[in-house]
Amino acid sequence: MLLEPRAMADARPPEEHADIREGVRALCAHYPGEYWRKLDRERAYPTEFVRALTEAGYLGCLIPEAFGGSGLGIGAAAAILEEVHASGGNGAACHAQMYTMGTILRHGSPAQKQRFLPEIAAGRLRLQAFGVTEPTAGTDTTAIRTAAVKKGGAYIVNGQKVWTSRAEHSDLMLLLARTTPREQAKRKTEGLSVFLVDMRAALGKGLTIRPIRTMINHATTEVFFDNLEVPAEHLIGEEGAGFRYILDGMNAERILIAAECIGDARWFIARARDYAKERVVFGRPIGQNQGIQFPIARAYAQSQAAALMVMRAASLYEAGAPCGAEANMAKMLASEASWFAADTCLQTHGGFGFAEDYDIERKFRETRLYQVAPISTNLILAYIAEHVLGLPRSY
Numbered sequence: 518m519l520l521e522p523r524a525m526a527d528a529r530p531p532e533e534h535a536d537i538r539e540g541v542r543a544l545c546a547h548y549p550g551e552y553w554r555k556l557d558r559e560r561a562y563p564t565e566f567v568r569a570l571t572e573a574g575y576l577g578c579l580i581p582e583a584f585g586g587s588g589l590g591i592g593a594a595a596a597i598l599e600e601v602h603a604s605g606g607n608g609a610a611c612h613a614q615m616y617t618m619g620t621i622l623r624h625g626s627p628a629q630k631q632r633f634l635p636e637i638a639a640g641r642l643r644l645q646a647f648g649v650t651e652p653t654a655g656t657d658t659t660a661i662r663t664a665a666v667k668k669g670g671a672y673i674v675n676g677q678k679v680w681t682s683r684a685e686h687s688d689l690m691l692l693l694a695r696t697t698p699r700e701q702a703k704r705k706t707e708g709l710s711v712f713l714v715d716m717r718a719a720l721g722k723g724l725t726i727r728p729i730r731t732m733i734n735h736a737t738t739e740v741f742f743d744n745l746e747v748p749a750e751h752l753i754g755e756e757g758a759g760f761r762y763i764l765d766g767m768n769a770e771r772i773l774i775a776a777e778c779i780g781d782a783r784w785f786i787a788r789a790r791d792y793a794k795e796r797v798v799f800g801r802p803i804g805q806n807q808g809i810q811f812p813i814a815r816a817y818a819q820s821q822a823a824a825l826m827v828m829r830a831a832s833l834y835e836a837g838a839p840c841g842a843e844a845n846m847a848k849m850l851a852s853e854a855s856w857f858a859a860d861t862c863l864q865t866h867g868g869f870g871f872a873e874d875y876d877i878e879r880k881f882r883e884t885r886l887y888q889v890a891p892i893s894t895n896l897i898l899a900y901i902a903e904h905v906l907g908l909p910r911s912y
């Protein structure tokens with residue numbers, strides 16, 4: 518039996534988004550371990566869960582009220598995703614719907630905002646797909662090759678994206694493409710543009726989606742563009758300024774992913790603690806052995822410290838203050854804390870940790886992703902070294 522997370526002392530203020538947390542926990546109670554286990558086994562998408570989260574208004578929480586959302590801050594969004602993960606579920610199936618719309622909100626034209634944001638808030642349009650990563654460029658985003666060439670009233674797009682999550686479950690894709698070749702741009706960060714692609718209209722007319730079989734995140738795909746026509750009015754903001762627009766959205770993404778890691782850590786720690794109390798070997802609970810209880814205590818301390826950094830990053834973000842360092846540190850510390858908690862939980866369960874029915878092996882696989890995506894740990898360390906510590910750029 519999983520004890521209520523609040524039964525453990527929490528370093529954060531107790532009133533922090535308490536109603537939202539309770540609402541999300543109640544919703545998640547309808548989607549227990551069996552639900553996620555079956556999906557994982559069948560490599561299927563959690564359609565019912567995503568629909569319930571959308572209908573409850575949680576996925577539109579960052580959209581201003583004027584556009585049909587609930588106009589809450591990133592702290593509330595983080596609380597929602599943390600609770601989804603702490604309940605044993607996984608927000609990766611839909612979390613992008615929360616933050617990719619930020620690019621339209623901040624840089625879209627009034628007509629684009631009016632047309633798309635209310636539909637996204639209501640869940641009638643799913644903006645789940647985010648096409649940045651390419652096979653040859655990797656983390657070096659400015660080296661992407663997907664090109665959009667203006668021809669009359671449209672851009673003709675050719676190229677390929679990889680690891681595009683949820684492409685088969687989205688109506689729209691936020692796409693980053695080169696509108697000026699890297700060699701011709703004044704700086705390599707210039708000449709990149711962001712488009713909103715209507716995937717429903719594009720499928721079979723220049724857009725092809727191919728699923729990739731992955732360890733987790735089963736809705737992962739690669740996407741091909743072959744002379745795809747994107748109407749010029751689907752360009753977001755200024756042509757050539759897209760790299761900055763994408764960077765603007767990254768802090769929100771990092772804070773929200775970090776919150777998911779905190780949720781995972783809470784789930785693993787609660788599971789490990791409960792099992793360590795119950796499981797009797799050599800005539801006593803295994804949790805009486807320091808070799809078992811110390812790693813659980815360490816995982817708890819690490820996750821609490823990371824949770825404070827997530828909260829700090831979120832409050833700076835909400836205040837409109839620079840938060841690149843905090844968002845990056847939050848994501849790194851939280852992903853490492855959740856991974857340590859996952860490993861500890863598995864070890865505490867001995868052989869049973871490997872049994873599907875316990876959900877631990879599934880969550881273990883799921884939480885490992887966050888040290889690689891959406892940004893890998895090395896790149897965060899490089900950011901801190903260069904931008905916080907003033908060390909020479911290493912790449």
Ligand SMILES: Cc1cc2nc3c(=O)[nH]c(=O)nc-3n(C[C@H](O)[C@H](O)[C@H](O)COP(=O)(O)OP(=O)(O)OC[C@H]3O[C@@H](n4cnc5c(N)ncnc54)[C@H](O)[C@@H]3O)c2cc1C
Pocket residue numbers: 646647648649650654655656657679680681682683731733734737886889890891892893894895896899911912
């Ligand atoms: C399941 C899944 C879902 C994803 N969903 C999306 C999505 O929806 N949209 C999207 O655009 N992308 C998505 N991604 C891509 C993800 O953001 C990238 O995988 C991630 O940013 C790492 O890039 P890469 O895989 O190209 O690694 P690479 O850039 O090839 O790097 C490989 C390794 O080398 C290290 N490395 C590279 N350069 C340096 C350096 N200079 N110094 C030190 N170390 C370095 C990296 O840290 C990494 O460990 C997803 C990935 C996965 C696995």
